[in-house]
Amino acid sequence: MSAQAPREVAERAREAAGAAQALATVTRERSLALRFARSRPTQATSVDDLTVEVAVVTDGHVGRAATNDIGPEALRRCAGAAVLAAETAARAAGAGVYPGFPEPGALRARHGHDPETARLAPERGGEALSAAFEVAAETATEASGLWTAGEVETAIATPSGPVLVDRMTDAFLKVVAVGPGGRSGYATRTAVSLRDIDSRAVTARAAGKAGGAQADRRSADHRTVPPAAAALEPVVLGPGEYNVVMEPHAVHELLWVLGLSAFNGLAHAEGRGALDGRLHTRVVSPAINLSDSPRHPSTLPRAFDSEAVAKAPLPLIEDGVAHRVVHDVRSGAIAAASSTGHAGAAGGGPSGPVPVNLVMAGGGAADEQELCAGVEHGIYVTRLWYTNIVRTAESLFTAVTRDGTFLIEDGRVTRPVADMRVTDSALGVLSRVRALGSRSVLTSDGELYGRRFASGSVCPPLRAAAVRFTGSAASG
Amino acid sequence: MRGLLQDLVDSASGRASYADARHVRTLVEEVALRNGELDLLDRREEEGIGVRVRVKGAWGFAAVRGSGRADGEDAVARALALAEAQPVAGGELALAPEPPARGSHASPCETDPFEVSLDDKLALLAEADAAMRSEPLVSVARGQLLSRCQEKTFASSEGALCEQRVTECGGGLEAVAVGVSGTQVRSYPGSHSGHIAQAGWEHVLALDLVGHAPRVAAEAAALLSAPVCPSDRTTLVLAKEQLGLQIHESVGHALELDRVLGGEASYAGTSFVPAEGIGSTRLGSELMSVTADATLPGALGTFRWDDEGVQAQCVALVRDGTLRGFLSSRESAAEVRLERSGGCMRAEGFARQPIVRMTNVSLDAGTAGTLEELIAATRRGIYMETNRSWSIDSRRLHFQFAGEAAWEIVDGRLGRMLRDPVYAGTTPRFWGGLDAVCSPSEWGLVSVTNCGKGEPGQLASVSHGSAPARFRDVLVGSG
Numbered sequence: 026m027s028a029q030a031p032r033e034v035a036e037r038a039r040e041a042a043g044a045a046q047a048l049a050t051v052t053r054e055r056s057l058a059l060r061f062a063r064s065r066p067t068q069a070t071s072v073d074d075l076t077v078e079v080a081v082v083t084d085g086h087v088g089r090a091a092t093n094d095i096g097p098e099a100l101r102r103c104a105g106a107a108v109l110a111a112e113t114a115a116r117a118a119g120a121g122v123y124p125g126f127p128e129p130g131a132l133r134a135r136h137g138h139d140p141e142t143a144r145l146a147p148e149r150g151g152e153a154l155s156a157a158f159e160v161a162a163e164t165a166t167e168a169s170g171l172w173t174a175g176e177v178e179t180a181i182a183t184p185s186g187p188v189l190v191d192r193m194t195d196a197f198l199k200v201v202a203v204g205p206g207g208r209s210g211y212a213t214r215t216a217v218s219l220r221d222i223d224s225r226a227v228t229a230r231a232a233g234k235a236g237g238a239q240a241d242r243r244s245a246d247h248r249t250v251p252p253a254a255a256a257l258e259p260v261v262l263g264p265g266e267y268n269v270v271m272e273p274h275a276v277h278e279l280l281w282v283l284g285l286s287a288f289n290g291l292a293h294a295e296g297r298g299a300l301d302g303r304l305h306t307r308v309v310s311p312a313i314n315l316s317d318s319p320r321h322p323s324t325l326p327r328a329f330d331s332e333a334v335a336k337a338p339l340p341l342i343e344d345g346v347a348h349r350v351v352h353d354v355r356s357g358a359i360a361a362a363s364s365t366g367h368a369g370a371a372g373g374g375p376s377g378p379v380p381v382n383l384v385m386a387g388g389g390a391a392d393e394q395e396l397c398a399g400v401e402h403g404i405y406v407t408r409l410w411y412t413n414i415v416r417t418a419e420s421l422f423t424a425v426t427r428d429g430t431f432l433i434e435d436g437r438v439t440r441p442v443a444d445m446r447v448t449d450s451a452l453g454v455l456s457r458v459r460a461l462g463s464r465s466v467l468t469s470d471g472e473l474y475g476r477r478f479a480s481g482s483v484c485p486p487l488r489a490a491a492v493r494f495t496g497s498a499a500s501g
Numbered sequence: 502m503r504g505l506l507q508d509l510v511d512s513a514s515g516r517a518s519y520a521d522a523r524h525v526r527t528l529v530e531e532v533a534l535r536n537g538e539l540d541l542l543d544r545r546e547e548e549g550i551g552v553r554v555r556v557k558g559a560w561g562f563a564a565v566r567g568s569g570r571a572d573g574e575d576a577v578a579r580a581l582a583l584a585e586a587q588p589v590a591g592g593e594l595a596l597a598p599e600p601p602a603r604g605s606h607a608s609p610c611e612t613d614p615f616e617v618s619l620d621d622k623l624a625l626l627a628e629a630d631a632a633m634r635s636e637p638l639v640s641v642a643r644g645q646l647l648s649r650c651q652e653k654t655f656a657s658s659e660g661a662l663c664e665q666r667v668t669e670c671g672g673g674l675e676a677v678a679v680g681v682s683g684t685q686v687r688s689y690p691g692s693h694s695g696h697i698a699q700a701g702w703e704h705v706l707a708l709d710l711v712g713h714a715p716r717v718a719a720e721a722a723a724l725l726s727a728p729v730c731p732s733d734r735t736t737l738v739l740a741k742e743q744l745g746l747q748i749h750e751s752v753g754h755a756l757e758l759d760r761v762l763g764g765e766a767s768y769a770g771t772s773f774v775p776a777e778g779i780g781s782t783r784l785g786s787e788l789m790s791v792t793a794d795a796t797l798p799g800a801l802g803t804f805r806w807d808d809e810g811v812q813a814q815c816v817a818l819v820r821d822g823t824l825r826g827f828l829s830s831r832e833s834a835a836e837v838r839l840e841r842s843g844g845c846m847r848a849e850g851f852a853r854q855p856i857v858r859m860t861n862v863s864l865d866a867g868t869a870g871t872l873e874e875l876i877a878a879t880r881r882g883i884y885m886e887t888n889r890s891w892s893i894d895s896r897r898l899h900f901q902f903a904g905e906a907a908w909e910i911v912d913g914r915l916g917r918m919l920r921d922p923v924y925a926g927t928t929p930r931f932w933g934g935l936d937a938v939c940s941p942s943e944w945g946l947v948s949v950t951n952c953g954k955g956e957p958g959q960l961a962s963v964s965h966g967s968a969p970a971r972f973r974d975v976l977v978g979s980g
Binding site for chain 1: 535542560567583591618643763766852889958
């Protein structure tokens, strides 16, 4: 591949499209993913692949074609398919709304690549698994999880000539520890560099929440959720409204819901969005400040989007007031607005543009323990699982708590709670925020479907009132 | 290609106790119109080799694009290095035995969907789109078509060598109406990509998208002024599209043996079903009989061999409400001492390793006659169609589903249309309330094309067969 760098392949693909207004994108992925379960390795995947995508605009319609073959004939075939698609659409549907690919913006230097991580040495993964298994054994728990690292290089040859290149690395470790009593605990770490992934620390944190023996009782995590309390039998709570303390993992899910339902410029332009008619009004607590910040030091930074629009910070909610949604070129054209650099695909994806570098500002509480101190009776939520949007216009979602749900009594975590279903509005929950933790952390679920696109949000823990729980396996 | 794959697995055999190699070539075309504008016109080709090896019980899998010898050798080297870098797995359990797969297979296809012109596809969608937008309250009309062809060659160190070619296509419609009461959606023939089948273009024509477009739009508009589905514990009749997803989420996933054994604890989750529960664990009423059939014609989970060379089978999962089997692989089958793998290992393309996936998990038809007869035999309840939202816990026990539309059942007749219907429950109790399933004349397939599992993530496609069915004492409401 060294003789066929993504930049060169992107230029050749663009040339293969001839005179058409074409954008050619090459995305090369090299990655490792090591899975483990019950303190044993289970699956391990090494990927070395790339995608060449050619997007062509004809009379306001975008046709796309992709291949992973970089030979001259394959690139000609790919470009030809994109041209044919765009021309056929123009013939069939008349003039379309797509105004053409924008001129690429000026890119800013960023911090998102670590050469050591990009080496992708399998031994690093093996060492991380060994460390996780050691801690699991020390705490009488079993560790399941994922260690993964990757390097993704993206080159976009733009219609006007410039070729933009971005290289990023990402590393992720997730551990679900299961204690002898069947309690489970969850912890993750996401970073640009493998240096920042401490397998022992992540596993110890998960083990503590699972009630693991010998878990380090001095750590801040274990002061909030004492392992001895975590090891108790779970209590079953009935449906109702509860005060909650949410860890960043759970807050991350709320932000994911808002990305799709509220900040999605296509849904907004079509009148389906949760901020329809609500921009420039207070939609959440005044304590909430939320932006899309692709250069924030804690995030997984990106230089440009899939239409070569430069990434830039974008305030979305300030002091609880919603200010804008995000756009790609197509949703911008529908809404008479400019792209904000949020295209997930050249020409726009069917589900619309979403923010991928959300950053929520922290507040005044030192940590989760201090957030719990303000709760007389409530629920501590480590993470939400299987989150799905029920009604977009209301940002109404449903999800289930998992791997660390606890009862808060008189300001402290006292015992596990059987997992419960939450069905509430994401905007509604954020409108009932009573306090925010001071430390925002990069949080990701590590889900990497298709071509690797690592992302996460930077968010603090929070305390919110009257969150609606609608049932559980135990309560029916 | 056959020779190369054999050479690759032979070269790994010195260091690995087992090796297999797959060469996969995939071609996908997606076409969608949204309000008369092109929403998506995408054609994707990919080709590569995936090599999987097992060293001292640890698996290593490496994928490389292309089909050259050097590419394949690179994949073998990386797979071995990855397997050897992992902590020793604590002894190696022999895989469940399987005779080597030999031969070739192609799915039936009358008209190759890639031979149908883009002009014809866009014309079909444009006609359906216009029909939906003739309803003034429809804000978004969307129609989509999918065509997919995948060719695979598989070889293993145990002597397997086989080839398969599968063609799939289908499509669907969606109308979104926006009014003062909110947003409502109706889909045909199902939400989440419509109905995709292992078939040729003839399947798309049989869907009659244009013919159904006016009804879809009219129902979306009517939902805007429909009353909200009332909250109650009541009788629920599910149409087969929603029932298919109910089977998928609460039965299919719950019976994946890797989950049952804890192998997916960190992502997809575990299962409430115990590994030792065959023959004793009650999952539902006497009317609940479920099979996993990888030989079902036209279904997306159909093949001749799975992605570790196990021949397609029809496995009984639930008989008369009692657990009878699991969805398994050679490794997981060996772990619980099953005689043979259930043949459920599938991978998304060449760059992912095979994992336990559903084959076509279906509910047997019953004797309740037609849907009309089932409604007529129901004094009071709710009839619900088409999935809108879904969520289930990590043990596949507590779920909540939302439908696009519901109708009240009053004295054996469908009454008012109801909007925003949801229902929730726990799996064994819900299936324990099954008291009627329509007859074989109502039985049919629905498709699920977005089933996510694995790390890195994989999307799988599968079909589910069912006939409309009635469940007693279900918590229904709005959301």
